[in-house]
Amino acid sequence: MDIELRHIHKYFGPVHANDDISLTIPSGTIFGLLGENGAGKSTLMKILSGYYHPDAGEILIDGKPVELQFPADAIRHGIGMLHQDPLDFPPLRVLDDFMVGYPKGLTLPRTEARQALRTISEQFGFTLDPDAYVGSLTVGERQQLEIARLLWLGAQVLIFDEPTTGISAQQKENLFAALHRLAKEGKTVIFVTHKLEEVNQLCDRVAVLRAGKLVGEMGPPYDLDGLVRMMFGKVVTKGERMVTPLGKTVLQIKNLALEDARLRIEGVDLEVHEGEVIGLAGMEGSGQRHLLRACAGLERPVEGKIWLDGHDMTGKGYHDFLRRGVAYVPAARLEEALVPTLTLLEHFILAGEQRGLVIDRQAALEHTRERIETFNIRGLPHSTVESLSGGNQQRALLALLRPGLRLILMEHPTRGLDLESAIWVWHNLKRRCREERTAIFFMSSDLEEILHYSDRILVFFSGQVSDPIPATETNIEELGQLIGGRGFEPIAEVQP
Amino acid sequence: MSSHDIIIGLAGVLFAAAPVVFATVGETLTERAGIINLSVNGTILLAAMASFAVAVSMHSIWLGFAMGVLVGAAVALLVAFSSISLKQSQVAVGFVLTLMTRDLAYFLGNPYMGLQGPRVQSLPIPGLSKIPVIGVLFFNQDPLTYLSFILIGVAWWWVFHTRPGLTLQAIGERPEAAYARGAPVNKLRYIYAAVGGALVGLAGPTYSLSVKAGWKGTISGLDGIGWIALALTIFGGWDPVRGAIGAYFFALLQWLGLVLQPYLPNVPSQVLQVAPFPLMILTLLLVNIGNAEWVDRTLAGLPPDARRTIRKILRWMQVVPPASLGVPFEEE
Numbered sequence: 001m002d003i004e005l006r007h008i009h010k011y012f013g014p015v016h017a018n019d020d021i022s023l024t025i026p027s028g029t030i031f032g033l034l035g036e037n038g039a040g041k042s043t044l045m046k047i048l049s050g051y052y053h054p055d056a057g058e059i060l061i062d063g064k065p066v067e068l069q070f071p072a073d074a075i076r077h078g079i080g081m082l083h084q085d086p087l088d089f090p091p092l093r094v095l096d097d098f099m100v101g102y103p104k105g106l107t108l109p110r111t112e113a114r115q116a117l118r119t120i121s122e123q124f125g126f127t128l129d130p131d132a133y134v135g136s137l138t139v140g141e142r143q144q145l146e147i148a149r150l151l152w153l154g155a156q157v158l159i160f161d162e163p164t165t166g167i168s169a170q171q172k173e174n175l176f177a178a179l180h181r182l183a184k185e186g187k188t189v190i191f192v193t194h195k196l197e198e199v200n201q202l203c204d205r206v207a208v209l210r211a212g213k214l215v216g217e218m219g220p221p222y223d224l225d226g227l228v229r230m231m232f233g234k235v236v237t238k239g240e241r242m243v244t245p246l247g248k249t250v251l252q253i254k255n256l257a258l259e260d261a262r263l264r265i266e267g268v269d270l271e272v273h274e275g276e277v278i279g280l281a282g283m284e285g286s287g288q289r290h291l292l293r294a295c296a297g298l299e300r301p302v303e304g305k306i307w308l309d310g311h312d313m314t315g316k317g318y319h320d321f322l323r324r325g326v327a328y329v330p331a332a333r334l335e336e337a338l339v340p341t342l343t344l345l346e347h348f349i350l351a352g353e354q355r356g357l358v359i360d361r362q363a364a365l366e367h368t369r370e371r372i373e374t375f376n377i378r379g380l381p382h383s384t385v386e387s388l389s390g391g392n393q394q395r396a397l398l399a400l401l402r403p404g405l406r407l408i409l410m411e412h413p414t415r416g417l418d419l420e421s422a423i424w425v426w427h428n429l430k431r432r433c434r435e436e437r438t439a440i441f442f443m444s445s446d447l448e449e450i451l452h453y454s455d456r457i458l459v460f461f462s463g464q465v466s467d468p469i470p471a472t473e474t475n476i477e478e479l480g481q482l483i484g485g486r487g488f489e490p491i492a493e494v495q496p
Numbered sequence: 497m498s499s500h501d502i503i504i505g506l507a508g509v510l511f512a513a514a515p516v517v518f519a520t521v522g523e524t525l526t527e528r529a530g531i532i533n534l535s536v537n538g539t540i541l542l543a544a545m546a547s548f549a550v551a552v553s554m555h556s557i558w559l560g561f562a563m564g565v566l567v568g569a570a571v572a573l574l575v576a577f578s579s580i581s582l583k584q585s586q587v588a589v590g591f592v593l594t595l596m597t598r599d600l601a602y603f604l605g606n607p608y609m610g611l612q613g614p615r616v617q618s619l620p621i622p623g624l625s626k627i628p629v630i631g632v633l634f635f636n637q638d639p640l641t642y643l644s645f646i647l648i649g650v651a652w653w654w655v656f657h658t659r660p661g662l663t664l665q666a667i668g669e670r671p672e673a674a675y676a677r678g679a680p681v682n683k684l685r686y687i688y689a690a691v692g693g694a695l696v697g698l699a700g701p702t703y704s705l706s707v708k709a710g711w712k713g714t715i716s717g718l719d720g721i722g723w724i725a726l727a728l729t730i731f732g733g734w735d736p737v738r739g740a741i742g743a744y745f746f747a748l749l750q751w752l753g754l755v756l757q758p759y760l761p762n763v764p765s766q767v768l769q770v771a772p773f774p775l776m777i778l779t780l781l782l783v784n785i786g787n788a789e790w791v792d793r794t795l796a797g798l799p800p801d802a803r804r805t806i807r808k809i810l811r812w813m814q815v816v817p818p819a820s821l822g823v824p825f826e827e828e
Contacts, residue, residue: 092665101677
């Protein structure tokens, strides 16, 4: 099916998220939609899948205008979307999830669904266990489930919103093969991304969005520098790798074992030095988060020891770690790190030294102003944190960390940030390493980020942990293979 | 006490549990859709009073039951409307409604206090009721008790084995995902609120026209049942069968309170009457203890075998609420 978007406008309050966008997307191709975070790509695709309603403009399918009031309408017209964060049901089993949204009948078509899931999986080389729980799948498998489901419902147009976030190199290859196959079958594939190399690798044509506007289209061979200029309106670079001289040991971990109902991590041995950055690579849920949490006293190890600056911290709680200069920055900024509805000023009061009964508003205000200035936060002392953009929330979080910390633990320091904010965040973190001798321990699903900013890297694969790998001695491909399990012992031996 | 007496007593437990089953299953359906209807306690009282009044003055037990169902659905729709359409807190609205409907029941029920009213007759099922033990327990009851048995099965089948039931799970779990798959989330939430509310309402006349026939105002002994039904919904892990088991457990505790009284002369009778309530709360605590962080910490210090066994048991007992329970969903 050919898709045509004509003069689409969408406002969110004062923000003009889509500004007069017109696009023609022919069937049988992989059409790329490129742009930075917040450029309006997802909004446009949600309009096409009936999730949002445009404020102006029209959508034509095969030349005929259609009204997509609800997602149900889009599904009826054969348009399906894989959302960036897979919109599925973790507590359900794969087969049940597969059937949610099936349009007819009173009883569940279990046999038929099982059959369809198997057939589609075989066609595309997917490995999906119909009786596993969705929550136990990797992001890549959850995408496969969504693809299979949309095909079962007869989707002719498939929209992929940033599908390569959080999946392994191997899974990415499988995904790209599936996309090629879909296009060859005559389906319309729309591929939304902010990564140039993916466009280069995959797309038959690409349209670039910036700040809600369509800035241009391009076909292969791609002029990559031209695409960068279109995306950012200027040239942006990450800067050189910085090497910080290391000092004495801050954190020492010996033979550590952690455990929850699903996963066991054991035999972790590590020494982290002053000024050192350690990156934890691995697919989501492979155990990185457990190790970070254990190093902050948020989780108690079942075996092994942890020392901080020579003090035995094993089994101690978060507040003891905090007193020894450890800070923890979780990924869920608004849920776990900041207090929604409180203002920046109130956050700085909370994070500051607690003295006396009455708040010295004047001093707090001055302090907040100084921090906002230093950390380049776009917001006022009286702005609530939820009104800030993701990048500014992250800046605020860094501004809240007191100076002179020994160890900073971070989950996904730059997730969801635009490139400029991401670079700024790392600039700030590296400065702490250099000037305050702070060690940093972070997890990320962005291998480039890990490679670029870490001194050493630990790779996690379903609870197994590699020896520390110096970042200068490895590359993206090798890391990609490692997080996919190459080089690790097989998890479970299948008995014949 | 002879074994015959015990069987008769247990049959009485099944009979007395019927209204609690109605309310629990009803609330389970509503909460599965993502709506908390906290008004259950007051709703049961108001429905009991109103249906008794209607049955007495219209001389129709049927109209009485219809009234009870209507009251339940109406109160639930108020909760749904204020939360879905007016974006108000379900907890606050439900709480105010539970107090208001209770006081309304006592106030409006004054003229009907102590009147003689109609009562549902028991209906032994020919043939089946003659089977030893089972016949007495399951086939020599009144129609409402039969209905409660059927309801448990139907609700369970509906939630876990039908397509609309799967959609019901979906809208309570992740409404945005259900919406993306074409489910009219808020419309369905209204429907399940009304259906669940109607079942809660049905508990009212089941008391006032059967289990505890009549209306005696504040001493009707119905106050508190609704809170138990709310607790049972959680204890049952939002599963109609587990919830119903809880309801029978509660009725059993109440019966034991009565039966044991002669054997425990030193214990004041009030203690035995009240005991089922704290016991229910204790059970709830046990069921959900695995969620607590300190339990996790304590477990980490235990030897491996004990740790794993306890984890398994806790995980088996643990119940997970529908993730979007009480969270309003805005389409678009």
